Amino acid sequence: MFGKWTKNIDEEYMNAEVTKIDDDDVSIAMDNQKEVDRKINNSGMLQKYSELAKVMYGMLKDYRRGIYTKVPWFTIATIAFAFLYILNPLDIIPDFIPGLGYIDDMAVITFGLRFIETDLHNYLDWKLEEQA
Template identity: 65%
Template sequence: MLSKKKKEIDEEYLKKGVAKVKDGDVEIAAKNQDTIEDKIVNASALRKYTELGKLMFGMLQDYRKGVYSSVPWFTIASIAFALLYVLNPLDLMPDFIPGLGYVDDFAILTITLRFIETDLHKYLDWKLEEE
């Protein structure tokens, strides 16, 4: 069962999900920042994403405010998709399944970071210059 679920969570799955993201989804992700951050911090499988999650939320917030616009829509949509996926307790592998519930969330975050890594570095450089 796990290998079947793992195959469902791949780059194509992410790309299809990202293609459906709208501006309203970015707003929903931003408005649920506290809930998503709590889930990441409290799920041991996701805890390693705590700082990266904060960075992703920072980019979303600065993008929404219009203070950081040198980022492709694909990156913003990828962040929104990944964060909303983590927020959803009934995704491909429901979060209440002990030991396995966060495997898909972990996979989505990992694949997303692989796609947006360069843009996150650019954003972090920009943030450091702003301070």
């Protein structure tokens, strides 16, 4: 049942959409952190991504400040795309549909994390070294 709605969200879709992200999109994602956090924490389905979202926002902030530069643009763009997708209430499955509205958001985050998992680990390692 869920597959029919999320079949359009796959690696090819993610790659195509992430390559469209530019610096202005990253700024929009950064400027809307509170709204993204609210949607993640109030959605039930996305709550398990709450801590990862904090790490991803931390990476975006450190990247934008120029203090963490060992990250490919694709990773930054993937994070921005995932957050912008969450912000969009009229995406593949509109968020206002009870019980189903966040399935596509979860799929986008899940695919995005598959692309950037190593970079997130590297960032966390760097944060630990910086604090030591």
